Amino acid sequence: MFSSEFLLTAIVFLPAVWSLGLLAFDSQNKESMRYWTVLGTALTFVLTLQLWGSFDPALATMQHKFSVPWIPTWNVNFTLGVDGISLPLVVLTGLVSLLAAIASWSIDKHVKGYLILFLILETGMMGVFLSLDFFLFYVFWEVMLLPMYFLIGVWGGPRREYAAIKFFLYTLAGGVLMLIAMLMFYFNGGMSFDLLELANIAAGKGKVASFSETLQLAAFIMLFIGFAIKLPSFPFHTWLPDAHVEAPTPISMILAGVLLKMGGYGIIRIAMPLCPYGAQYCAYFLVALGVFSIIYGAFAAMAQTDFKRLVAYSSVSHMGYVLLGLAVWRIQDGKTFNADYWAMGINAAMFQMIAHGISSTGMFFMVGVLYDRVHHRDLNKFGGIAQLMPEYSGLAAVIFFAGLGLPGLCGFVGEIFSVLSCWNFDPLLAIIAASGVILTAGYILWTMQRVYLGPEYKGPHPEGIIPFLPRERLVAYTLVILAVVLGVFPNVLFKPMDKSISGLVQSMSHTYDAHHGAAATVQTTQVTQ
Amino acid sequence: MDFQSLFQQFLSGGGTLQASTYRSLVLFLPELILCGSIVAMLLARLTSLDKCIPTHWFALLGSLGAFIAVLAQFWELSIDGQPSTLLFTGLAVHDEFSVFFRGFLLFFLVFVVALTVLSGIPDQEDAPDFYTLLCGAVVGMMVMSSANHLLMLFLGIEMASVPSYAMTGFLKGRRQSSEASLKFVVYGAGAAGVMLFGISLLAGLTGTAEFGLLGERLHSIFANGFTASHPEARIAILALLMISVGFAFKLSLVPFHFWCPDAFEGAPAEVAGFLSIASKAAAFALLVRFCMSVTGSAAGVVQGLSLTMGLGLGTLAIITATFGNMAAYSQTNAKRMLAYSTIAHAGYMLMAVSALLVLRSTTGSELAASPEQMKQAIEGLLYYLAVYMFMNLGAFSIIALIRNQTFSEEIDDYKGLIQQAPLLAVGMAICLFSLVGIPPLGGFYGKFFIFAAVFDATRVHWFMWVVLAAGGFNTVLSLFYYVRLAKTMCMDVRPVDARQVSMPSNSPSGMYVLLVCGMVLVLGVIIQPLSRVANHAAAAFF
Structure with a gap:
């Protein structure tokens, strides 16, 4: 229906252009500005659906790719494109933004400024997922920083300024590392920022010689730190509980639903294809880190008394599965061993990202609904909500079970497949990761018991508890339906992702086996002789 | 005759x-x-x-x-x-x-x-x-x-x-x-x-x-x-x-x-803004030309001298940037803070000259840097200066305009300015974040070009890695005090007894602020023209 150029550019820039329209509104006219924003995010979401519709799942290559020179003196191009890895995340971004915009009715302070920043944030997120030029990627990555800083810092909770600066600082520090890695690739990759071209060079098929092993390792470590901060993975996760707790509900939804995925996406899109050797070198460490994050996040969640902080730590735990799934690249005798399991791991990681995008968005929303009514989040002061708000509690239960990983809901698929693929990598780590599920069940069930069950609500503001509003109902039902659909028909997601992921796995394992693995084997045989 | x-x-x-x-x-x-x-x-x-x-x-x-x-x-x-x-x-x-x-x-x-x-x-x-x-x-x-x-x-x-x-x-x-x-x-x-x-x-x-x-x-x-x-x-x-x-x-x-913070605090903000930009720019022009002249001529490049000067300037750049950023942190006067920020930025810009000389020292050896690479170092410096002109001028002019209404240049008196004069607060935030170097604001590109030149020079001498790392570290470091000012203006609540500040965007001053801060944004989106002009100017040496 639309040309590729128009469709992708519109998805990226429509929200930002839409935010200009807000300037024309009167600041007191809050209601119309909110509707205007919802309309903008809805249009963007429709465009992302259109993108999904025109996407051919049988192709492993980039689709709708186009490139326009931006800074020719530095060979920077405005290159956008989509493949099976970025497509689900783009659609997820569109959806979560729309839902967060609907949830933004709870914001009543400086509405105009809030909505403008919100829309600019959406542009940044879309740009990150769609850009295929490293420089452009970096620009969009940082573009998200400023709106996020102000959204947390102005509209957040009591410790908002601390949380905002912490978020800013962590991401900026990661960004500087990414910048240095970017320069490494630029100067060693024939003055190019094109991610596909750089990946070709890394695979030994480019115009210039492949990146040296030292370079790949150094760059991978820098990139990984940059992305692990966003992911977040232990030990770079400490900004997350603060940011999540202090951010207003819609922003928490975006943080958990989309921003955390950028870390995982960055690893798949940039860190791994550009430094296959580095990725393989660090594989065991990454898997172990993922497993540790799972367990650590679960234990930390269990210890929380703040409802939102609990959900925040559960994100650390759940994103551990992503790291685990991405890195299960097993090498035996200098060759990639059972690459299919690795492909399954990446598929699982991608699925887990989307599933977590739905379940944690839902969890934050559910917490927010409750907070709007009783103005506190202390788990020990809840109880008996199920009797006062039966519909809400039922929907919340589904969302929390989805987070727990109950079969039939979206959380299960990602967790089970990443643990399965890990068995091929290292059974011990797989066992530890699997036991994380028990801990997850522990804290989620315990939370539900403390909040929803019980005879009566004894906490503050019992008079504030009113039934579900239609607006809230819309958001909750959408998320619940998606959680069920993805749990029952996971193929909806696997189908578009599969080709791109197996293409990536093939190319990386070939590269490793041909350039690094074989050489390693020769060396070991020489040593043994 | x-x-x-x-x-x-x-x-x-x-x-x-x-x-x-x-x-x-x-x-x-x-x-x-x-x-x-x-x-x-x-x-x-x-x-x-x-x-x-x-x-x-x-x-x-x-x-x-x-x-x-x-x-x-x-x-x-x-x-x-x-x-x-x-x-x-x-x-x-x-x-x-x-x-x-x-x-x-x-x-x-x-x-x-x-x-x-x-x-x-x-x-x-x-x-x-x-x-x-x-x-x-x-x-x-x-x-x-x-x-x-x-x-x-x-x-x-x-x-x-x-x-x-x-x-x-x-x-x-x-x-x-x-x-x-x-x-x-x-x-x-x-x-x-x-x-x-x-x-x-x-x-x-x-x-x-x-x-x-x-x-x-x-x-x-x-x-x-x-x-x-x-x-x-x-x-x-x-x-x-x-x-x-x-x-x-x-x-x-x-x-x-030592003269800089005192002079900036004592001078009117307009003069401080003028000094921080114009005299820096002229001094850098002279420095580049002088260094290019003494380190060599058509007859050949004095490799040792060029390398030593480059590394020396690099060391100076590291010390200057780090010191400037550290000292800026504890300032309570906006102009004094910006004076230290000016010092830090001189450090960043000096990194470009340092990279230039280090690259130049390879002339005639097998590692020789192409003129294009050296041109990029100068181009980075020029781009940085051009953006720096707008962002620093924006910051100083906003300080001057606020001073005209509140008679104060203390950071504490800027609290919650966004509620009374959103234009000034947002304009200041744009200038400050551009000074940190966050895309899509112009300051990022200047910094990026300079870091790229420094990175390019790392293959000549390992010390340039230290310079690059210091540059990155300082970027993070500088965030603290710039954000503190932005936070004071945009997030704090304006005290009731504070003087009223107003700056409608259709007044001449408002339009001036819009223009200058708008240029910071424009230079962050449309990079090519200025980049080409800078490259052309750098060609004078090659």
Whole structure:
């Protein structure tokens, strides 16, 4: 229906252009500005659906790719494109933004400024997922920083300024590392920022010689730190509980639903294809880190008394599965061993990202609904909500079970497949990761018991508890339906992702086996002789 | 020699690359226009003409006219691709690089004059004095940026400095202002003395003061490699060190920066903004040209000297950037904070010069950097300066506009300004985040280009990794204090007893802020034109 150029550019820039329209509104006219924003995010979401519709799942290559020179003196191009890895995340971004915009009715302070920043944030997120030029990627990555800083810092909770600066600082520090890695690739990759071209060079098929092993390792470590901060993975996760707790509900939804995925996406899109050797070198460490994050996040969640902080730590735990799934690249005798399991791991990681995008968005929303009514989040002061708000509690239960990983809901698929693929990598780590599920069940069930069950609500503001509003109902039902659909028909997601992921796995394992693995084997045989 | 032949020589003298006196004067036209407007301002006061025509019109028209003249020169150069021309028998040089900086300074002068008109410093009575000093300083800076002779170097620096001293103390009634001015003078005089001694050593040693010949002579002095064992070599190194003291003073590099915070705090914000940008830019123009001249010529590059100077400047850059950022953190006065930020930014920009020299030191070896790579280092510096002009000017002009309404420059008095004057708060936030270097604001690209040049230089010498790491570390470090100011303005609540500030966006001042801060954004999205111009200007050396 639309040309590729128009469709992708519109998805990226429509929200930002839409935010200009807000300037024309009167600041007191809050209601119309909110509707205007919802309309903008809805249009963007429709465009992302259109993108999904025109996407051919049988192709492993980039689709709708186009490139326009931006800074020719530095060979920077405005290159956008989509493949099976970025497509689900783009659609997820569109959806979560729309839902967060609907949830933004709870914001009543400086509405105009809030909505403008919100829309600019959406542009940044879309740009990150769609850009295929490293420089452009970096620009969009940082573009998200400023709106996020102000959204947390102005509209957040009591410790908002601390949380905002912490978020800013962590991401900026990661960004500087990414910048240095970017320069490494630029100067060693024939003055190019094109991610596909750089990946070709890394695979030994480019115009210039492949990146040296030292370079790949150094760059991978820098990139990984940059992305692990966003992911977040232990030990770079400490900004997350603060940011999540202090951010207003819609922003928490975006943080958990989309921003955390950028870390995982960055690893798949940039860190791994550009430094296959580095990725393989660090594989065991990454898997172990993922497993540790799972367990650590679960234990930390269990210890929380703040409802939102609990959900925040559960994100650390759940994103551990992503790291685990991405890195299960097993090498035996200098060759990639059972690459299919690795492909399954990446598929699982991608699925887990989307599933977590739905379940944690839902969890934050559910917490927010409750907070709007009783103005506190202390788990020990809840109880008996199920009797006062039966519909809400039922929907919340589904969302929390989805987070727990109950079969039939979206959380299960990602967790089970990443643990399965890990068995091929290292059974011990797989066992530890699997036991994380028990801990997850522990804290989620315990939370539900403390909040929803019980005879009566004894906490503050019992008079504030009113039934579900239609607006809230819309958001909750959408998320619940998606959680069920993805749990029952996971193929909806696997189908578009599969080709791109197996293409990536093939190319990386070939590269490793041909350039690094074989050489390693020769060396070991020489040593043994 | 009779009059006829004198006149003939005036019209068509000179050699292949040397312009005749007449041609020199034509190419010197922008400076002459500015000088003319200075004279006109003084005469206007003499004849009481300034009572009916405000003096700022003279300054504005003069700087605009001079800017247009430079534009015409730039256009001419860009078409013909001429080699550089020597003016006034080799005292000055006319090439893309000098034209870029002269245009930069005049463009900036237009903005500064506009700002002073809007903010009302100086008043009617003092206006001729102020604008005379301002334009005089710019003439000096323009001389700096086209100097091709040690004498012109010194002359330019002094011509730029002396009016600056007077402008710093322009608020005559304020003790602080006078104190700042005195500090500035004493430091300036000291630095100038040391520099002059260095110049005389260098000129005495090499027997020439022309930049074009210095490289050759030094090349023969260091013919047996770069060692200090030879007495002549020792004197040369000493001379270069002493000259660099003068540069360090102008660039406010640690440890010659002490004047900077005091001068900025004491001076009106407009003057501080002017000094922080124009004198830095001119000093960098001179520094690049001087370094390129002494480290080599067509005959060859003094590799050891170039590398040592590059690494030395790199060390200085690290210390300056780190110190500036650290010291800025604890400031409570907005201007003083920005003064330290200026010091830090001088450090970043110095990294580009350092990378340039390190890359240049490879000339003639198998690792040789291509001219394109060295051009990119200079391009990074020029882009950075151009963006820096807008972001720093934006910050200082907002400080000046707030001062006009609250009579305060303390950060605490900026609390919650967004509730009363959103334009000022948002404009300030844009400038500050651009100073941190966050895309899509212009500051990021300047920083990126410089870091890219430094990265490029890492393959020559490992120390450049340290420089690069320091640059990255400082970027993160600087976030703290810039964000603190942005946070104060955008997030805190305005105290009830605070003075009312208003700045509608359709007032002239509001439009000025919109324009300057808008340019910071535009330079972050449309990069190519300026990047090309900068690249073209850098081509003058290759």
